[in-house]
Amino acid sequence: MAMSIRDRVLGLFSGQEVDRVACYSGMGNVTTAGLAEYGYKFPSIHGDPGKMANMAASSYRLFGFECAVVPFDMCVEAEALGCAMNAYEDVNQLLYPTIKEKIIHSNDEMTRITIPGDIHERGRFPVVLEALRLLKNDVGNEVPIGSWFLGPFTMAGQLMDLNDLFKLCFKKPDQVNSMLDILSDLIIAMVPRYRAAGADYIVIREMGAPTDVLSPRTFRQVIKPHLEKIFRSIPSPKILHICGDTNLIIGQMNDVGAEAVSVETKNDLVKSRETIGIEPLLFGNVDAYNILVNGTPEAVGEAVLRSLAGGVDAVWPACDIWPEAPLANLKAMVETTQKYGASNWARKTRADQ
Amino acid sequence: MxxxxxxxxxxxxxxxxxxxxxxxxxxxxxxxxxxxxxxxxxxxxxxxxxxxxxxxxxxxxxxxxxxxxxxxxxxxxxxxxxxxxxxxxxxKPRGQVVMGVVQGDVHDIGKNIVKMMFDAAGFTVHDLGRDVPLEKFVEEQIKTDSEIVALSAMMTTTMLGMRSIIKMIRERNPKAKIMIGGAPVSEQIASMFGADGYAKDATNALKDAIAMISSLKDM
Structure with a gap:
């Protein structure tokens, strides 16, 4: 009998033998096809738990994606801390929400930041929690439910001016570290609530910290200690994702205590394996725009095979799936993984020898 | 000396x-x-x-x-x-440039570095800031009659707006030079969108701006 999707995804973390690589994600994967099916407008799905849950489940239903993940935008944490969000309700093109009013404008405000005891009741945390509960009831027996948080550094970038934050990393790393330590507590406080509401696995997305942006030295100084603290404090399964160029820091990423590391297309998987070896779980790295949106189904299939050849243990899009990705491409991603996810899985072929 | x-x-x-x-x-x-x-x-x-x-x-x-x-x-x-x-x-003034980060995007570091190079060259810079509605670029170009329009986007999700801006500017003023830049932008995308120049990251933006300015310097 074929393995259930839930067992395939979650079994990998608990050390169970699973039949093949799964095709899923820990990031947003809402599609315009899903929006059309329900008649939802993109800006409306971020604040409504029912719509959020339906959209997350629609990717499983429409193209067999092996998960259901909420939320979709990067403002949830910052909003709960008091920032104002813009959902672009009056704009015709598809835009993800952004923060329009930050809460930290000075060094003083930086050192004064605290996490309120009722943080889970603030901003849209109640919406995400309710969406998780709805998802659990809806598809929770079939697919694993995923959720994610911004890493503390990326979160800080939502709360204050990025230029200032970057320079302070260099000039006053201690001050940045104090703030990031406090922001880590937000994640540590919220993860158990997400899990209790239905999330089966958690991803920490520290997308502000690739080497396109920060040096490996700065990563060691101001990123790594907080990721270590977070991963020490949250339950399994737990995954770290960083976008952009990560080959120079893949060793550090592998060291922070996450059970799996997910990387973007810019990461050279073969080189990563050379650095971290064959044992750690590595996920990735199908280009979520140039291939999934602009490519043909054949190109998508090739990209999946490239990821497998690079030694991934789960086929993940490299970032949020851009909603306009054609269904034919998304189906090709899932089907290629189904077809080759056992025969081309380096870990399995090693075990069978 | x-x-x-x-x-x-x-x-x-x-x-x-x-x-x-x-x-x-x-x-x-x-x-x-x-x-x-x-x-x-x-x-x-x-x-x-x-x-x-x-x-x-x-x-x-x-x-x-x-x-x-x-x-x-x-x-x-x-x-x-x-x-x-x-x-x-x-x-004589060096020229004028309209620049900004397109709507939906609040990342302006790349834009600010390019802006600095235009400042250095003595250009008049009309900086629209970040998260700028698409029509605003067109209005500002017409209002100031700037020779260059520079559009920046950090995320794929916002890059797509550039295409509409370029189209709108081309319709109103075919002579304006349009430069696009930011992490998701590639040469392919620049030509697909009809831009005159592109820069794929901060360094390239810097190089492009320097090249553009160096050629204009001798005019």
Whole structure:
């Protein structure tokens, strides 16, 4: 009998033998096809738990994606801390929400930041929690439910001016570290609530910290200690994702205590394996725009095979799936993984020898 | 000024930028002014040379974004002193550029670095900031009759708006040069969208801006 999707995804973390690589994600994967099916407008799905849950489940239903993940935008944490969000309700093109009013404008405000005891009741945390509960009831027996948080550094970038934050990393790393330590507590406080509401696995997305942006030295100084603290404090399964160029820091990423590391297309998987070896779980790295949106189904299939050849243990899009990705491409991603996810899985072929 | 002294001063300005030393940049600029160096020379053969070196260091992954931002601060420390003299000194204006980060995107570091290079070259910069509605670029170009429009996006999700802006500007004013830049932009995308130039990251934006400015400098 074929393995259930839930067992395939979650079994990998608990050390169970699973039949093949799964095709899923820990990031947003809402599609315009899903929006059309329900008649939802993109800006409306971020604040409504029912719509959020339906959209997350629609990717499983429409193209067999092996998960259901909420939320979709990067403002949830910052909003709960008091920032104002813009959902672009009056704009015709598809835009993800952004923060329009930050809460930290000075060094003083930086050192004064605290996490309120009722943080889970603030901003849209109640919406995400309710969406998780709805998802659990809806598809929770079939697919694993995923959720994610911004890493503390990326979160800080939502709360204050990025230029200032970057320079302070260099000039006053201690001050940045104090703030990031406090922001880590937000994640540590919220993860158990997400899990209790239905999330089966958690991803920490520290997308502000690739080497396109920060040096490996700065990563060691101001990123790594907080990721270590977070991963020490949250339950399994737990995954770290960083976008952009990560080959120079893949060793550090592998060291922070996450059970799996997910990387973007810019990461050279073969080189990563050379650095971290064959044992750690590595996920990735199908280009979520140039291939999934602009490519043909054949190109998508090739990209999946490239990821497998690079030694991934789960086929993940490299970032949020851009909603306009054609269904034919998304189906090709899932089907290629189904077809080759056992025969081309380096870990399995090693075990069978 | 002796050629040796000139070289010494230019090197001081370049080094100040590379070593993100704002005080040294100010000192170098003041010495250049006091000793009668042409401000344009101090900027292009001193500060800009330093910034080019920063771009190279970024490319070989010795410098990263925080370092670039601090180099930019040092460059501005020198520019703030030299630029007012440049404008006085110049009979004809260098040109105008409209720039900004497209709607949906609030990341403006790349844009600010390119802006600095236009500032350095004595351009009048109409900076629309970040998260700028698409029509605003078109309106501002028409209003100011700027020769260049520079659009920036950090995320794929916002890059797509560039296409509409380029189309709108082309319809109203086919002569304007349009430059696009940001992490998701590629040569393919630039040609697909109909842009005149592109820059795939901060370094390339810097190089493109320098190349564009160097060619315009001699006009």
């Amino acid at each position: 002796t050629p040796e002294r000139e070289q010494e001063l230019l090197k001081k300005l370049a080094d100040a930028v590379v070593n993100y030393d704002e005080d040294m940049a100010r000192e170098g600029a003041n010495e250049a002014i006091a000793e009668g160096m042409e401000p344009r020379k101090a900027i292009f053969d001193g500060l800009v040379v330093g910034m080019q070196e920063c771009g190279r260091l970024y490319e070989i992954q010795e410098y990263f974004v925080p370092e670039l931002l601090m180099c930019a601060d040092a460059m501005y420390a020198g520019l703030d002193l030299l630029r007012p003299l440049l404008q006085k000194d110049d009979s």
